[in-house]
Amino acid sequence: MISKQKITSFDALIIGGGIAGGEAALNIANTGYKVLLIEKDLSIGGKMILLSKVFPTLDCAACITTPKVSEISRHPNITLFTSCEVSKINKIDENNFEATIIKKPRYVVIEDCTACQLCEQACPVSVPDEYQFNLVGRKAAFIPFSIASPKAAAIDIENCILCGACEKVCPTNCIDFTQDTEEYQVHINTVILATGFKLFDPLLMPRYGYGLYKNVITSMQMERELAPTRPFNTILRPSDGKVPDKIAYVLCTGSRDASIGNPICSQICCMYSIKQSQLLMGALPMADVTIYYINIRSFGKGFEEFYQQAKGMGVNFVKGKIGKISEKENGNLILRYEDINENRVKEAEHDMVVLSVGVLPNQDATKLFKTDELKLDPYKFIHQVDSLLSPAKTSIDGVFVAGTASGPMDIPDSILFAGSASSEAISYLIQHK
Amino acid sequence: MKKKIGVYICHCGGNISDYVDVEKVRQAIENEEGVSLAKTTIFACSDSNQKDMVADINTNQLDGVVVASCSPKLHLITFRNVCERANLNKYNYVHANIREQVSWAHSDDKLGATEKAIHIVKAAIAKVRYAESLEPNKIVAQKAVAIIGGGVAGMKAAIALSDKDCPVYLIEREFFIGGRVAQWDTMFTTNETGKEVVTKLYNNLILRPNVTIFTGAEVIKNVGSIGDFKLKVKIAPRYIKDKCKEGNLQKAIDACPVVLPDEFNFNITTRKAIYHNFPSEYPQSPVIDIKNCTRCGKCEQICENIDFSQKEEILDINVGSVLMATGFDPYTPKDGEFGYNEVDNVVTLPQFKRMIELSDKKLLFKEKEVKNIAYIYCVGSRQAEGENTYCSRYCCTSAIHSSLLVKKKFANIYNYHFTRGIRTYGKQEVLYAESSQQGDIYMQSYEDALPIVSRINDKTIVKINDILTGGKEITVEADLIVLVTGMVPRADNSVGALFKLPKGRDNFFNEIHMKLRPVETFIDGVTISGACQGPKNIMESANSALSAATKSYSYISKGILETEPIVAVVDKNACSWCNSCSEACPFDAISKIEIGEKTIASINNAVCKGCGMCLPVCPTDAIDLIAYSSKEIESMIDSLI
C-alpha cells in the first residue's frame, strides 16, 4: 500500500547526501534557497563518513563530516529525507521539474528515537553489518553506526523475525511496524546529482581469490579496521583473528584494466593506500607493509610529500603487477607478481592482502529522467557537456552534477566540485526567477 | 565570574585519546573552581554530542563552555554555534587545542602530553571564567567583488558572480585577457583550443553591464578588510586610442623597428614594441610596450590612432570581497638542467606547445626538421634536491596530449618519453593508453638516477637506466628535447603580499583547510582559486573558481557582515591621554575625547581591528583588549604553571 502525498515545492533538489551533495546543499541553503536533500541510505555522510583518516593531512574523516552533517540536519532551509529514492524526474518547462520520491519505511519514528540502543540489545537477530563491510554482525534493529545522522534506530525488515522484542523495550515507543512506503510529488526549479560512485567488486577478478581466501580483503574493509569505530579491537585478519605482520596492497584492483571494463584510473586508490599504510605503521609498529603498484599517482596538493613520508616511514613500494594470489594452509597468501624493476616474475608471502579497489560509476541517476536524456560519458559516468569551463553542467539544462557522479575524484576535488555545482545552481535560480 | 562551566574533552576517535589520557584530564579538572560538568566524548563535533551539549547547557544552566579538542581553526565556530543554539552567547565559549598542540605534537611522550593537556584545559577554564557576552559588530558589506587575474579562473568567477547580480571588477595585469590558457592550443578532454575557450569567456563577459574589465591594471594598495576593501588600481596606458580601426595599425606594427623576444610565445618568436599577442586577442587592440619603445615616431607617422599622450590612471575601487586568481608560472629550468640553455635543441613544454601551433606542414627547429622527440618529465617538480618537492599534476597529461597532437599534425614523428612514472589520473588515463598503442616509447628513470642529456659529435643524446626494461641503459638520439616543466607560483606574487595572504610549504597561496574551507584564506574576505593555490588543470581551476565565487558571494550577498567584537577598551579612570596609543594604532581608530574635566582616549569600534598594538604602549596600563585582558591572560598563565 502506497500513500500519496503532495508536498510543497523547493528551489533545489539534491540527490545524494554524501560529502558532495551535503556541501552543495549547505552552499545553496546558505544563500537563502529551500533545498530538498534526498539520501537513499539510513544516514547521510556517504562513503566519507565511514573512512578512518583522510589524506594528506590525516584529519579524521569524522572530524570533517560530522560537523557538516550536523549543520545539514538542523539547517532551516534544508529538508532532509533519508531512506528515500527519487523514482522519476520530469522536466515540465524551462526551470520547472517534478520529481517523484519514494520513502521506504524505517519502522522507527526518527524524531522520537533517542538512540538509547535498548532495541539493539533486545533484538535476537544477527546478520552481517554492511556498515562494517561484513566484518562483524549487527542486529536487525540497529543504529547504522555511531556517528550516523540522523542518529536513530532502524529496522532491517528483510531480516526481522517480527518478534516485537524491540518495541517492548523501547522507552519512547518510537518503533512502528505500521509504517509503509510513501510517495511524494515535489516541484523544484533545479536539480543537483551527487549520486557518488560504486566500489569495484573484486569477486569479478577471481585470480585474486577475494571471497575465497578470507585474508584477502578490500581497502574499504581495511578502512573500517583502522577507523575509530572499528569492528575489532585492533587490526586482525578475518581468517583466524591473528594480528597481521606482513600486509600487502594490490593497487589498481579494478582500475586501468580494459579487460574488466574499466580502462580509467580511479584517482584515489594510490593515496588512500599510502594513507592506510601510514596508519598501519602507526597501529602495528612491527608490521611490514608492501604496496604493489604500477604507477604511484600522488598528484594533488601535498600528496607527493605524503608519498615520500610513507617511504620514509619504511613502507615498501614494489613496482609490480600481481598475476595471481594463492592461499597457504595457515591462511597466508602467496602473491605471484612481475617485478618490473628486476624484470622477472617473483613470489612473495604475506599474511594479509588488501585489494585497493577502484571507483565505478553509480548509474542510479540515469533512469530518472523521462522527458530528457541524461547523457553518460564512455565510462558511464554522468557526461559533462562543458567539462573545461562549466564542469557541473549536464546534458539537461538546469540539472547539474557534483562530485564522483561525473568521474573518480578525491575529497578535496569533490568539495570544490560541489562548490562549483552550487554556484551554477544558484546562478540558474537567480537567472530564472 | 562564571560559576557553571561545562567542559568537554574529546577523544577525537583516537587522535587525542591514543596519546592523552582523556579520563585523567577530566578527573584533573572536574573540581576546578566554577566547573559544574566535565565529560569526555569520542567526537565532540558529532551531531549527537552537539545535541547533548545543547541539552547540558539548558538543563544545567551553564554560563561558560570549554571544548578541548582539535585546533580552534577547525571547530571554534562549530562550538560557538552550539552555544548559540542553547541560547548561550557564543563568546562564553573557549576552545582548548589538545590535538595539534598536544596529542600530535607530543605523540612521543604520553605522560608529558597528558600533563600538558591538563594545564591547557585549566587555562581555558581560567579564560572562560572571565568571558563576557558580546554582540558582533555589524558592518555594511559592499556588494561588489574584485577579481585579481583575468585568466580562465578569474573569468569564470566573474561570470558566476555577475550571474548572481553581483558587480565585478576583473583586474588583469597583462594587456590582454586570458592568462595561460590563451597560450595553449588544443586541450584535453574536449580538444577545444585555448583561444576558443578564452574567446567564449570574453564574449560572454563583455555583454555584462555589471562586469568591469581592466587590462594593464595592477592593484597597488589595499586598505580595509572584509566587507569594505578599498583598493587602488593603477592602469597603464596602451598608447592606442579607443575605437580605432585595424587597417593602419598593422602597418604601424610593420614599421616598428624594435624587435623583441615574444613572451607570449615563450620567446621562441619575436615581436615589435607595438604588438598583438595573436590576431583574435582580447581586448582587440594592440599595445605599445613603452619600456622597449625607442620613441622613433615611425608608427605615429603611419597611424593616427597612436597616442603617446595617454597617461597612467589610478582608480579607487571599493569592494566587499577579493577573489584571487593570479595563476602560475611555468617552471624555468636552470642553465644546464637537462641541457637547458647549454644544449641547442632543448625546449620547455610551453615552448613546444607554441612550436606545434605556429609550425605548418613541417615541424622545424632552427631550420632543421624534427623527427625524434624526447620528453623528459618532472622538470621542476618532485625535486629531491631543489625547492619544488610537489607534483605539478597537469604535466604528464599535457605532455602526452602534445605528443599525440604533434604526431597527428606532422609526418614521421617518433616520441620517446623519459618519465618518472606516468600520472594520468582519472579519465586522462585513456590518453596514455592511446599514446602507448600508437607506438610511443615510454621509459622510466630511477629516482636517484635521472636521465642525462649530452651533446656528442653534433648529436643530442638522452641516456637513461630504464626501470621498465629491468634497468637497461638506453640511449636515444633526439632532434628535439622537450622538458616537461611543472607549475610554480608566479615569480611576481606581490599582490599576495598586499593582502598578506599566507603561503603553503609549496609557496602557492594557502587555503585554511583543504576539505573544510578550501577556497578561504586566513585573511577574511579574500578567497583563492585556480592555479595560484597549487597546480590544477582547467576543469579543476573552473571548479575552484566557481567555489570561490560562491564563497565570496556569501560574504556580501546579505549586505551586512558580522565581525568579531574583539576591540580595545579604555579604562577611563586610568587613562590620562598621552597620545601613545593613538600613535601606535595602524588604523586611526583612537581619538581623544573630553569627559568632564578629563581628556581620555576613545576607541572607534567600527574601525578597531582588535590587534592590540595600543596595549603595551600605554604608560598607565589603561587599555585592554576584549577577551585578552590582563586578568584573563594572567590567570591563564597561573593555570599553565
Added chain:
Amino acid sequence: MAEKNMKSAKILVFSTEKISDPAIDMAGLLKLHYPPTVYTITVPCSSGIKSRWIMHAYEKGFDGVFIAADGSDCIFGESCTEKTGHIVSRTHELMKQNKIEPARLKMAAICSVCSESFVKQIKSFNEYLLKNSNS
C-alpha cells in the same frame, strides 16, 4: 614539577591567531616533536603583548618566554615587527631590574608555515634554558 624541569624547561609561547599559531599547529600535524612543557597562549598580534604578562610568567615560574612574532606577514600592518621589537627591549629592561637573565625572553618571526623553524627555535631555547638553570 622540579624534576620535570630537569628534562625540559617550562616555556610560555605567545603565538598569533592567523600567522604563528597555524605554524605551531602544523608542527603537530607533521609530528615534529618538541618538549611538552611548552605552552601556547594565542593573541591576535604579537605587537599587542604586554610586558607585565611576560613578567607575570617569570614570577609564576616559567623558565622562558618565547614570542612567536608575526614578522612581516602580520595582517595588521608592517609596523608589527618594530613594535614587537620594542616590547622585547622594554621587557628586557624590566627583566634586568628584576635580576632576570634577559636571554630568558626570546623572539623570532614565525610565518604560517614555519613549523620546522619553530621547533628548531624552541628546542635550542629549551637547551639554553636547561643549561643556564640551576645556577
Added chain:
Amino acid sequence: MEIEKGKTAKYLKEKREVAQEVKDKQKEFLKIKKAILDALKEDALTIDQLTQKLNMAKHEVVFYLMSLVKYGFVQTGDVDDMDEYFSYKLKNNG
C-alpha cells in the same frame, strides 16, 4: 483497527511472512552464540582453542566472536607472547 503503540509487530506479521531462511539463520545464530558463551565459561580462550572446541571454521568463529564482543557478551583478553593472537573471555563473568 486501532493499533496499540509498542505492539505493532503483530500488525505487520499479519501482512508479511517472515522467510524461513531468516528464521533458520536466527536460530543458528542463537545456537552459535550459546556454544561460544558456554565454551568461554571455564576459561579465556584463543580463536584457535575455540575452533577446536566448537568444531567450526576459524573464520566463522572470528565473525561470531567479534559480533559477541560488539554486542557486549565477550571481551578481549590478553595477547600472546608473539603479539599475534588475543584470548577472549566472558564479560563480567557472563
